[in-house]
Amino acid sequence: MSTWTPLESNPEVLTKYIHKLGVSPSWSVTDVIGLDDDLLGFLPRPVKAVILLFPISDAYEKHRAEEHERIKTAAEEEKYPEDLFYMRQFTHNACGTVALIHSVANNKDIEVGPGVLKNFLEKGAALSAEERGQALEQDKDFTEDHQQLAQEGQTDASAYETVIHHFIAFVNKENTLYELDGRKSYPISHGKTSDETFVQDAAKVCKEFMARDPEEVRFTVLALAAAQD
Template sequence: MLEWIPQPVKAIILLFPVSEAYEKHRAQEHESLAADPGIFPDDLFYMRQLTSNACGTVALIHCVANSTSISLTEGVLKSFLESVRDLTPEERGKALENDKSFTEGHHELAKEGQTVADPEEKVNHHFIALINKDGTLYELDGRKQFPIKHGSTSDETFVQDAAKVCKEFMARDPDELRFTVMALVASDN
């Protein structure tokens, strides 16, 4: 079925349940990475999620900011990315939290949706981005302190390599069915 996805795939977004098994894995992963987070490309855009219920927005920002083939027109997202380019991941998260035009635009778009989102509601699911950056598959999760390297990939193998990472998430919760995967692909235009 992966072959049915239109190519080229720019990024993958995974939505998954935040379970006890996931939180245990995240804590163990953080402990090992805190000792040696690794070295990342200077142009890898990573930001922390400091705003409640903003994981989908952060995942989309990670996808767009790390794709060299996506060109943005003037607007809120382009302005935000330009203003935070040289900041730390924490400073970027704080900037998103304090960006009034981004927040207003987000709220306007949310009103158009079919679901009413309460910013104080306890969320049981989380969005992350999987990207190919210079031949390395990265997991970008704003709840984590660091990007996660998942090994080498290529434009040709990215979908299959990202699918393996998604399967790892699913294997941690074998009784859970609520996983969703979305591919960001090039438009035909």
């Protein structure tokens, strides 16, 4: 298993990264300054994905294990949308890239031009979630782009031997709110949503993550949304 330098939760760096990967300049990554309705109202629209960065704590790992056992049978039998693009994460510290892939790949109206991401999505279309994760690990061009952008944050990410934070993405696919986490065995359905309520519905789930770790303050929420002029 290879190890990448972790991405920083810096909207400018992440926006530069997705543009380098081929995503249209019409889209950018922006901070979500708060999860209450009035603060969510400041987000540029449309919002296509919500990205949560959170600490991998004992409370989270306990919840993840319990959730896996609870939904295992149902998840194996559940019929996800055929074009739901989900991938496992097998590369250490690649969670930021995986979350961005999940965010873009599951929104067909986000234009992706020729480049590393388009190539990856085309090759990965017919692969399983596990095979997609393995393909990312073996993708030299993706690795190079990730490593280059990871050096542009405000902190020296390579100085941290152990990264305890993790990125995941929330998307609206066929009016269902999906949590896409490469460390989980399946996509997690959080019930019905809509274009109008997606941001609030995703924010509600983010609040649940925070409620499980009431003493923890190291949460960051970002959005993939229309670029502001």
